[in-house]
Amino acid sequence: MKILILGAGQVGGTLAESLAQEAFDITLVDTDGERLHELAMRLDIQTVEGSASHPDVLRKAGADDADMLIAVTSSDEINMVACQVCYSLFRTPMKIARIRAAAYMEKEEFFHKNHMPIDRLINPEAVVTSQIHELLSHPGALDVADFADGRVQLVAMKAVHNGPLVGHALSFLREDMPSVDTRVAAIFRRGQSILPRGETVIEAEDEVFFIAAREHINRVMQELRKAEQAYKRITIAGGGNIGARLASEIENQYAVKVIELDPARAKTLADRLHNTVVIQGAATDRELLLEENIEQCDAFCALTNDDEVNVMASLMAKRLGCRQVITLITKPAYVDLVQGGEIDIAISPQQATTSSVLSHVRKGDVARVHSLRRGAAEAMEAIAHGDSSSSNVVGRKIQELKLPDGVTIGAIVRGEDVLIAHDDVIVETDDHVILFMVDKGKVAAVERLFQVSLNFV
Amino acid sequence: MHFSVIFRVTGTLLTFFSATFVPPMLVALYFQEQTLHTFSIALAVTLGVGLALWLPLRGDRELRGGDGFLITALFYLGLGVFGAIPFLLAPNLDLQLVDAVFESMSGLTTTGATVLVNLDDMPKSLLFYRQQLQWFGGMGIIVLAVAIFPMLGIGGMQLYRTESPGPVKDNKLTPRITETAKALWYIYVSLTVACALAYWAAGMSLFDAVSHSFATVAIGGFSTHDASIGYFNSALIESVASIFMVLSGINFGLHFLVWRRKNPLLYFADYEVRTYLLVLLFVSVTVITLLFNAPMDVESPLRKGIFQTISYATTTGFVTADVSGWPSSAAMLLLLAAFAGGCAGSTAGGIKLVRVLMIYLQGMREVRRLIHPNGVFPIKLGKTPVSDRLIESVWSFFSVYVLLFFLSVVLIMLVSELDFLTAFSSVGATLNNLGPGLGEVALNYAGLDASVKWVLMFNMMLGRLEIFTLLVLLTPAYWRR
Numbered sequence: 001m002k003i004l005i006l007g008a009g010q011v012g013g014t015l016a017e018s019l020a021q022e023a024f025d026i027t028l029v030d031t032d033g034e035r036l037h038e039l040a041m042r043l044d045i046q047t048v049e050g051s052a053s054h055p056d057v058l059r060k061a062g063a064d065d066a067d068m069l070i071a072v073t074s075s076d077e078i079n080m081v082a083c084q085v086c087y088s089l090f091r092t093p094m095k096i097a098r099i100r101a102a103a104y105m106e107k108e109e110f111f112h113k114n115h116m117p118i119d120r121l122i123n124p125e126a127v128v129t130s131q132i133h134e135l136l137s138h139p140g141a142l143d144v145a146d147f148a149d150g151r152v153q154l155v156a157m158k159a160v161h162n163g164p165l166v167g168h169a170l171s172f173l174r175e176d177m178p179s180v181d182t183r184v185a186a187i188f189r190r191g192q193s194i195l196p197r198g199e200t201v202i203e204a205e206d207e208v209f210f211i212a213a214r215e216h217i218n219r220v221m222q223e224l225r226k227a228e229q230a231y232k233r234i235t236i237a238g239g240g241n242i243g244a245r246l247a248s249e250i251e252n253q254y255a256v257k258v259i260e261l262d263p264a265r266a267k268t269l270a271d272r273l274h275n276t277v278v279i280q281g282a283a284t285d286r287e288l289l290l291e292e293n294i295e296q297c298d299a300f301c302a303l304t305n306d307d308e309v310n311v312m313a314s315l316m317a318k319r320l321g322c323r324q325v326i327t328l329i330t331k332p333a334y335v336d337l338v339q340g341g342e343i344d345i346a347i348s349p350q351q352a353t354t355s356s357v358l359s360h361v362r363k364g365d366v367a368r369v370h371s372l373r374r375g376a377a378e379a380m381e382a383i384a385h386g387d388s389s390s391s392n393v394v395g396r397k398i399q400e401l402k403l404p405d406g407v408t409i410g411a412i413v414r415g416e417d418v419l420i421a422h423d424d425v426i427v428e429t430d431d432h433v434i435l436f437m438v439d440k441g442k443v444a445a446v447e448r449l450f451q452v453s454l455n456f457v
Numbered sequence: 458m459h460f461s462v463i464f465r466v467t468g469t470l471l472t473f474f475s476a477t478f479v480p481p482m483l484v485a486l487y488f489q490e491q492t493l494h495t496f497s498i499a500l501a502v503t504l505g506v507g508l509a510l511w512l513p514l515r516g517d518r519e520l521r522g523g524d525g526f527l528i529t530a531l532f533y534l535g536l537g538v539f540g541a542i543p544f545l546l547a548p549n550l551d552l553q554l555v556d557a558v559f560e561s562m563s564g565l566t567t568t569g570a571t572v573l574v575n576l577d578d579m580p581k582s583l584l585f586y587r588q589q590l591q592w593f594g595g596m597g598i599i600v601l602a603v604a605i606f607p608m609l610g611i612g613g614m615q616l617y618r619t620e621s622p623g624p625v626k627d628n629k630l631t632p633r634i635t636e637t638a639k640a641l642w643y644i645y646v647s648l649t650v651a652c653a654l655a656y657w658a659a660g661m662s663l664f665d666a667v668s669h670s671f672a673t674v675a676i677g678g679f680s681t682h683d684a685s686i687g688y689f690n691s692a693l694i695e696s697v698a699s700i701f702m703v704l705s706g707i708n709f710g711l712h713f714l715v716w717r718r719k720n721p722l723l724y725f726a727d728y729e730v731r732t733y734l735l736v737l738l739f740v741s742v743t744v745i746t747l748l749f750n751a752p753m754d755v756e757s758p759l760r761k762g763i764f765q766t767i768s769y770a771t772t773t774g775f776v777t778a779d780v781s782g783w784p785s786s787a788a789m790l791l792l793l794a795a796f797a798g799g800c801a802g803s804t805a806g807g808i809k810l811v812r813v814l815m816i817y818l819q820g821m822r823e824v825r826r827l828i829h830p831n832g833v834f835p836i837k838l839g840k841t842p843v844s845d846r847l848i849e850s851v852w853s854f855f856s857v858y859v860l861l862f863f864l865s866v867v868l869i870m871l872v873s874e875l876d877f878l879t880a881f882s883s884v885g886a887t888l889n890n891l892g893p894g895l896g897e898v899a900l901n902y903a904g905l906d907a908s909v910k911w912v913l914m915f916n917m918m919l920g921r922l923e924i925f926t927l928l929v930l931l932t933p934a935y936w937r938r
Contacts (some may be wrong), residue, residue, distance in 0.1 A: 269833070270842075442753060
């Protein structure tokens with residue numbers, strides 16, 4: 001598959017990197033020649049320097065036979081024009097664009113092919129915001145992903161000594177809460193994955209991934225660590241796009257404070273937010289944090305656009321007694337350095353973007369993809385098609401499926417129903433199957449499994 | 458200063474004002490009263506002076522921004538004086554000049570303080586004229602003039618700026634001032650018609666219904682009876698009056714919006730209106746509680762408590778009970794409520810709730826600043842942030858208002874033998890365009906000295922012109938500009 005990526009910024013660069021690793025043909029377009037050169041040295045991609053929306057530049061980049069366009073330049077308008085140009089001049093079948101301004105989203109029909117021909121919109125800031133929002137509503141979770149419109153959730157969390165399940169085999173789950181159905185999809189112990197079986201014993205510090213219906217998630221979480229108090233006081237450091245968005249989403253649920261350095265921006269925020277206390281000052285200022293009673297704070301979200309500031313502010317907040325810190329980190333190299341130490345959760349915006357693009361580049365019918373563990377693992381919502389003769393999955397019991405090693409099926413969503421994937425569940429056509437892969441290398445095998453064979457027409 | 462322009466505009470407006478003597482003439486004709494003659498003279502004099510000022514200066518230069526202040530003030534002065542002619546000339550009335558001007562000014566500024574007694578025996582046409590004065594004063598004769606007489610060829614905005622009450626002045630409804638004035642005028646007229654019909658249906662005579670609707674919608678408070686609304690002693694009429702007083706105390710711009718969008722819920726979306734209704738509720742409940750626990754016997758405390766609260770808090774000044782016979786705490790609370798007044802952009806007087814609200818919000822901001830020394834707390838009306846410049850002008854307004862209030866009280870006590878309560882309440886009742894006060898002026902201002910009346914008249918104008926319009930004229934800088 002030939003993919004054209006416009007814009008070699010943070011998002012474009014990471015996308016190019018992760019897609020190139022999956023053996024797609026990537027062409028990257030940007031006006032910054034140096035940045036392109038730097039990426040081309042590192043990755044197996046083609047680069048074109050020039051204005052991303054100009055037809056001649058796009059033609060040079062191979063728009064004529066590209067299968068997909070991903071427009072992620074910093075300008076909404078360039079992204080839109082590029083999609084329009086590719087639609088009108090090159091008939092590119094799939095066009096994905098990043099649109100950040102909420103003003104364009106007013107009417108859904110606007111992005112129809114008769115008006116502004118964009119097939120999929122991505123908005124990384126919105127994705128990151130909703131991810132943080134989910135984490136805040138599930139105290140103790142390291143990662144939360146929605147599947148099937150939020151009916152099923154995948155949650156990652158660290159097991160703690162006081163959890164009832166810790167020290168017991170997984171089969172104990174059944175006995176302890178017979179009314180709740182869940183499936184443990186993976187367990188990582190000291191960075192190594194172990195295949196969860198009924199007799200596997202959970203240890204403290206294990207990173208456990210489980211899948212359950214949305215309403216059961218909190219109950220399952222209590223098995224792994226004693227019931228966490230719901231968050232009340234939230235402090236957000238950095239009132240940029242993500243910080244402001246998050247604050248306005250949660251300000252009526254929690255007591256929210258936003259710390260913003262720039263006085264003018266702080267004023268704008270205070271005008272826009274109605275239930276939030278806006279503090280003007282540096283998030284790394286110890287006196288300021290103390291003055292604002294950081295020790296009483298339940299969750300501290302460091303969301304400035306500066307990784308170093310985020311890390312330092314988070315460390316300080318944690319040291320001063322804040323219960324949980326969530327830190328936004330854009331440099332992938334930093335994520336592994338900090339997560340799991342004093343910083344509880346590191347969020348990478350690239351991972352969120354990659355996730356939202358990945359579902360469109362996957363072969364077969366994939367509704368959603370969620371990258372986990374810094375892109376090493378992946379959860380996927382695939383849709384089964386065909387019948388027992390044309391498909392390798394439909395009409396078969398889960399235990400009969402020839403799943404590659406390290407791949408587990410967590411749940412099946414059939415219409416409105418959520419079925420937790422026990423061995424004897426039979427897959428039907430149009431089922432949404434939620435799979436978990438501890439290793440992304442297995443993606444191709446899974447795709448093959450879900451493809452309908454050729455005699456099905 | 459271009460006096461020619463001022464004369465011209467004043468002349469024009471006097472010319473048109475002379476037409477307002479026609480309806481009372483018709484009333485006089487209908488009831489066969491001698492006052493027909495009185496109004497004819499008033500019409501002739503006003504028209505003559507108006508034309509004499511206007512015609513020679515036609516087609517002179519356009520108005521400029523600063524002229525608006527002078528014209529607005531001259532307007533009330535000029536019309537106040539010329540509007541006094543019928544009171545001066547009316548047979549068997551024998552009023553002094555000061556009393557006639559006081560009555561006329563009280564009408565035009567929709568204050569409703571009166572020096573006339575034995576209203577019930579007066580000619581109907583004269584009574585009608587008083588009510589009509591309030592009605593024209595209500596919306597500001599200038600807004601009327603701008604709506605009806607675009608031929609004046611005035612830029613207009615500067616006039617609207619100085620005329621329409623309240624701090625949020627640049628909130629234009631329609632792009633053209635003439636259109637805005639027309640829209641407001643339609644609402645004003647519709648509200649009056651609805652009010653008159655409601656009064657009529659509630660049992661008033663047609664004459665009383667129309668007369669009282671004028672005074673209600675203008676938030677004036679003049680009545681055709683000495684006993685005011687209490688004359689009718691009807692719960693139904695009092696309810697009608699209450700409803701229309703509350704409506705008239707709401708920003709007319711908001712009425713326009715509700716009417717245009719056909720959505721009455723917009724009233725409750727407005728922060729000021731919500732506060733307004735809450736204040737009315739709070740004061741009513743408190744007053745009623747005070748009345749029930751009063752040492753003296755108060756007649757039907759529930760009904761009278763609610764009516765008097767609405768009448769005072771909206772600064773109308775209708776009465777159904779002698780408030781000075783009530784516990785002094787209740788009376789003082791009512792007077793305080795009149796200080797807060799109605800909504801900006803309505804016909805109500807007082808400081809206006811939106812200003813009180815902003816001062817309150819600023820107080821709350823100070824508290825929050827003490828808790829979060831580095832916090833950024835803009836002042837917001839509902840969800841709209843308010844600029845610091847606006848807050849500043851609200852504070853200036855408030856301080857000057859209070860200062861002038863006390864200066865006037867002291868001045869009155871210097872020039873007369875009045876007791877503190879009377880001085881205090883009479884200034885409060887005129888500055889807030891309320892009408893009835895406490896003590897000696899609970900029902901009538903007839904017994905006061907002439908000097909006191911002049912001071913009170915000045916207070917009425919100050920209140921109606923939102924103080925600064927008049928103060929600007931008293932500074933040498935304005936005349937040197």
